[in-house]
Amino acid sequence: MSDLPFLLILMVLPLVAGFGLLAVPEDRHDLIRRITLGVSLVVLVLAVFMTVAFEPSGPRFQFVQSYSWIPDFGVRFALGVDGIALVMILLIGLLVPVVIGASWNEGADAGRGTGKTGSMRTFFAWLLILEALLIGVFAATDIFLFYVFFEAMLVPMYFLIGSFGGPRRQYAAVKFFLYSLVGGLVMLASVIGLYVVSANEIGQGTFAFDALRQISIDPDLQKLLFLGFFIAFAIKAPLVPFHTWLPDAGAEAPIGGAVLLVGVLDKVGTFGFLRYCLPLFPDASRAFAPAILVLAVLGILYGALLAMGQTDMKRLVAYTSIAHFGFIALGVFAFTTQAGTGAVLYMVNHGISTGALFLIVGMLISRGKSRTIGDYGGVSSVTPLLAGAFLLAGLSSLALPGTNSFVSEFLVLLGSFGPYPVFSILATVGIILAALYILLMYQRTMHGPIKPAVGGFKDLNKREMAYLSPLLALIIVLGVYPKPLLDIITPAVNATMADVGAEGSTAQAGNGGDD
């Protein structure tokens, strides 16, 4: 069974279905929805199957497939996943059906005075194509192939924002596209540079990750190549000061697009740090780590303070993500097993909890027709289920123990404390700010007397409960029993830490001596 080209199927299926949708008549909304949901559920089932079949103690890359693509340049269509890529693909598999549920009527009213141009068919087509490309970007083990996916995934997201977003969607879409594109171009220079280096070192140019990982590159050259990758990923993640595109894109994107943008697409940046920056350029990574950690901690505090000052709910959630990406970057560049594992788990958990938060904010906006926090108040009295879901997602965002995010945040902070106590302590202060921005928003929208505009709100309907409850359940389940995911992630992180030459690949500074 595991001989099947799982990863290829995972990509081809949504890709073909996405283009196939164009053959369905535009007004057959139910058919379009069913095809899209069906395909995405098949992808989810396959991803779950892969996760179960994955052997944490086995080879680093599993489900490996390699096809010749551009032999003249040694480019291969090579796929494979380590524990890190696998959990990200699982996250994609989970979030896409959820997003479909949340976007059930997206584009149904196209051309009826809403000002939105896209139809339902195009929305779901772009969504499926995006899913295929996102899986590709995590599954690629050939750097050129990775680069192609990295750029290609911008296209569907550009159209999802530009055709289906809020009032300033054009501005936001172009801003998003250009930031990412410029980052990608800087990376392309480094990708080509790597090819040249490999041609010099082993006589034959290659883009294969495993081959490139094993050649040692002159430290000064490493720094230049590192920066090419780093800047692309730092824009994508995004780290302060590369972040200004995210609040606009996150606020203007349709809710489904925002969930995938912040939940998955941005993680390509932090995934890139782990997969490419650390193993390929270990010397440069170690040299730049302290400076990057400064950016990470800055992002945690800056993102949190800005989140507190927002009046627009979607922008607020976008800014919280900037703070959360700071935590992930802190975990990646602290170079300990605990912090790195925490960072990867954080990538998954953030997709779940911020995804839920975006979805719930979207539900509020669909009822109140406003993104402004001040337009709401006392919602808890009117829609207790929605309020309860909001609170649970919010508690996860502020990393309350018992929720999924606590485990990842705890690991990042604990793992970075050993080598970098000051950064860890500063980041820990961020948990106070997280409580502030979540509870302030919650109080302003949910508590207090019922505002007139809110009085007629309906509580969660069955469809909303159906797509929200898996995320809410996972917030608790992964908060209580994260071990299965940790067991998959830790070996991959260990391998990465060994690549970068982290000492002992553990945070422990003193000697245990007590067991």
Added chain:
Amino acid sequence: METQYLPASGLLGSAWLLVVIPLLGAAVLLLGGRRLDKIGHLIGCATILLDFVLAVALVAALAGQPDGEKAVTDTLFSFIPVGELQVDIGLLLDPLSAVFILLITGVGALIHIYSVGYMGHDPDRRRFFAYMNLFVAAMLLLVLGNGYVVLYIGWEGVGLASYLLIAFWYRRPAAATAAKKAFIMNRVGDVGLIIAVFIMFATLGSTSFADVFAGASGLAAGTVTALGLLLLLGACGKSGQVPLQAWLPDAMEGPTPVSALIHAATMVTAGVYLIARSAPLFDLSETARTVVTIVGLVTLLYGAIVGCAYDDIKKVLAYSTVSQIGYMFLAVGLGPAGYAVAILHLLTHGFFKAGLFLGAGSVMHGMNDEVDMRKFGGLGSKMRITYITFALGYLALIGFPFLSGYYSKDLIIEVAFDSGGALGWILGGGAMLAAGLTAFYMTRLMVMTFFGRPRWDKDAHPHESPAVMTVPMIILSLGSVFAGFILVNVFPLGAWLEPVFGPEPEADHVVAPIVVSILTTVVVALGVAAAWFFVARREVPIRPPVNVSPVIKAARANLYGDAFNESVFMRPGQWLTRAMVYVDNRGVDGAVNGLAAGLGGTSGRLRRTQTGFVRSYALSMLGGALVVTMAFLAVRFV
């Protein structure tokens, strides 16, 4: 003190049920929705009563264990296994946690029953019982955890329950704000606790009690002191101690049974538990212990002074709680001589303060939820049971001879003097002075509420509460009377806790105990007399007098604790946030756009043309990249 934690077996292996039963209760009540409205309170009470029975059985089983085997652990499952870090979810049942599970489930059950009546008219009673069950589950996890991470989960869990219950009447903005304030100020303390956990892992490679206590003696002195102070920060947040005290009085916005259970008898004493549990660490750092005693002294005086000035019956009791927990901190800070004494006061306080709060709730219940004591008066004749049970709690709190508070508070003052040196005199003297203040503010409260002429609002028709409320009050008042005597003379608490804290050191009395006792009683009598003289002998004005001394003004403004927080943290924080939003919108984003516009000469039309976008973002990206690259290369890191 070498205590072995043995694996739990038989009945002792079922301690996990204590946590799971109320947790299930909370889940059923929350997920069951409106259809459980009619029986929600019964489910809520049943789980806690069941828990109490189980707790009694567990403690009996533990008492039956041979000496040296009175601490059993039960590892339930692996929680966070990553490399060297192996965090398990596991429980520890020892004499210390045994005392707490009895207190939590016993007082918890009484307050759950009381709430059936108190919340009887509330349409959201089911939700109330769900949160209360959640609280009990989290609190039990806190005291049963066998390591700092498990403790922390319970610690934050009770914080969540406290948040939910303070905000129970969330339509009132004051309640919503008080809940948020409580959560945030607790989080400040939590930062201390969690950093302590990081240090434990960094230096000892483990966060379980067994490993940390075993390795503590090998730690550098500075590390142990840092751990002690960080744990103290956490304890201050949870227990409402200076400088993190301001949330606790505001928490009175919650329903009164919440104030009784969470903000008097159990949760707020978690800080005392944390320090007592960490005794092997505090034993190693005199500096940390001294800071604990000073925090305790400052807080017990602070609470007692402010308590004299408030007219809101619940706020007076809240400041009294702040003050009484200050006594407990003072005692735990005194080390081996004080640990058991602190726990004794924690227990007796649990009885009489819970009883006092329930009494206050009964008064409010009969007075249309009025809390202003200036509008009470003469209620003694209208609610006899409330009056008598409240009076017994009052006598216990002020330390009337041979009632509960007399035993525990006297002992604290005694060990404070015994600690020796100038500090001993200051601690003992301060604690004794505060006993006088306690007598003053509590007598004032009694007089204004139950004595004198009625000053009720026109529509007030005070009446006694139903039996479902008065019976728990009666039981707690029996505890207020006898608990001290029993725990000193019949089932000596000190001996029970000896496996945890080691043998109590031979006291080296600076002042003879009998002298302390007599002096304290005299000071208390003076406090009562002063209240009689200033409050009872004259008519209580309906409106608080305006022309008062600066001291009273300051006390009414809680010695400017809130004003300090507002001017030092809140307003600068708001200002900073606004400034940064401005900078991020117009500065970081605008600067690159503006720069690009200037260079490209297309400033006016920039936002309309896509070519303008390309140029501006390309420039901003390259500009940003350039700055970062230069910064990286300029700073030469090895």
